[in-house]
Amino acid sequence: MINKVVNDVQEAIAGITDGMTLMLGGFGLCGIPENCIKEIVRQGISGLTCISNNAGVDDFGIGLMLQKHQVKKMIASYVGENAEFERQLLSGELEVELIPQGTLATRCLAAGYGMPAIFTPAGVGTEVADGKEVRNFGGRDYVMEMAFEADFAIVKAWKGDTAGNLIYRKTARNFNPVMAMAGKMTIAEVEELVVVGELDPDHIHTPGIYVHRIFQGQGYEKRIEQRTIRKREGINLAKAVDYAG
């Protein structure tokens, strides 16, 4: 098996330079590549185009990159919860392209599957479809959306092996598998790095062929954006507190 392991986060992000396009896995702050983001911030790489579902919060995730004005353009589906983001957007410092979440995921998928474009009904008849080809199949309209091209995809997994095989945990999976497939160069940071043979082949979510560099991250903060809980004596309470919805 080819060894994809790099020694540390510096080595992992080597080659990421000003002006590149990056994909960053995660949904909100869940399953984001914390180590790589911090290192990109430390090195001050700038003029970046970031493809990610969200833009972090003020002081965590991609929000850290925004604070240091490293992001030129953000491609995302939802960008709330970030005051610095709003400020830069309104002042014109930051370019933003908002796209439907399923379109975002599927444009990653197309890249990873070697397909140039997809047709989706999402956005037909709205400003999202402006200037794009719309084609009718079976009486319904679909807008053509292009596969993403990203210089680097940076993903976070739960476990990985030295051959780059990845397993994600719970909803921290989200965009990570499709972004891992979509990068010209894919970096995976994992909570636990194991030797080849330790992961059950049947349990692998991302085959190592898609992963170029892997390392075990450190000091995961795994911040929670909306801490919602129910009371232990909840049995007699209205179901209102019982369901996350």
Next chain:
Amino acid sequence: MLDKNGIAKRIAQEIKDGYYVNLGIGIPTLVANFIPDGIQVVLQSENGLLGMGPFPYEGEEDADLINAGKQTITMAPGAAVFDSAMSFGMIRAQKVDLTILGAMEVSEYGDIANWKIPGKLVKGMGGAMDLVASAKNIVVAMQQVNKAGESKLLPRCTLPLTGVRCIRKVVTEMAVFEVDSENGGFRLLERAPGVSVEEIRKATAGRFIASGDIPEMRL
């Protein structure tokens, strides 16, 4: 007039045994609280989960387990986790039986606007455009009138659209409507307790259709 919980309670009646259901953020989230006993539903969260359970007990929150509103949740027995592409794949392929979401405006042809107010900060559409474009069965939970007293059920949406001719049913604090997307119109199906047809008519800017006796909602 219904409060938000009343709207959620009425919408919960749309849920049938065995449904896969996607609940949007806001009033739709409350619908989960009113799912009738004895009905088995599987809640889909578009960040990649089928089988969303209740909020966790204090101390059992897991940063790796959230819903599309980024709230900590749990998984129900039989839950399944998948990636974002598959999540929207099952939505696009119409595997989800019922989608409940909020709206700023709905037109008499079933157009919906719920993601952008020009001149104000735009946070993005998230998964709303994918959901409204593909879901076969969408119920909108919304206020009938805005804070200025103006109807949000319009001949045409004034805000940028999220989807075109996709909404079939609307539940507000005043009424339940079926949208006639062929001919255009809000067909009144039910009234909120104590609200008259005339009051609802006045609060509906789009074409209003009411024929015969309109029953009160049973809550």
